[in-house]
Amino acid sequence: MKYLYLGFLGGVFLFVAMQAGAQIRMVDSTLKMGKAGYHVICNNRNPEKNELRVKLIGFENTARDMDFYIKGKVTREEIDDLNNDGYPELLLYIYSGDSSVYGTVYVFVSVENKSCAPFSLPDVMLDGKLRDGYQGHDEFTLLEGTLVQKFPIYKPGDPKNKPTGGNRIVQYRMVNSEGGGYKFKVLHTYETK
16 A cells, blocks of 8 residues: 555656646747748746747858847747748747736848848837737737737726736837847737727
8 A cells, every 4th residue: 555655646746747847848949941040949947037049040151140048938939031031030929927928029030141130029118109008918920921919908907817908909010220130110000899
């Protein structure tokens, strides 16, 4: 009976350890368009700080891989040609906060496969028109060369899990910035009930 009980406890511990491990999803993926692409590695162990490695595939020898820390966890990766120049952009969807509800997007732009120029989605909290009622829970999708962000609108007094203000949808297009890099420009903003 003693061995049966210890075996049962060992099985319970193994099940709990497997469940805990399942919640930590390490990212180690390769995304390519044609011969060029990106190899993304992120351990996603800490909700606030993780090392991100982006290795360039099919780029010229002068292009350098990137290795830096991000705030949050990578939850999804996509590749697309956002600026219609024939070269692939990498999009990483990153969530941070207590329950990983605050989303952002990091973009790595291929500059003719000679170099890579990273930039990120502007913070909603820095935009007076968009931040009203914002408490995270972002969803992102690509739509015909644009990035669409959707999030619930919280009215004063709404509990954290019950927003009553509908949704705000923001559509962005990637454009050149003044310093020679890239940025997202808001094209349209919609609110739904």
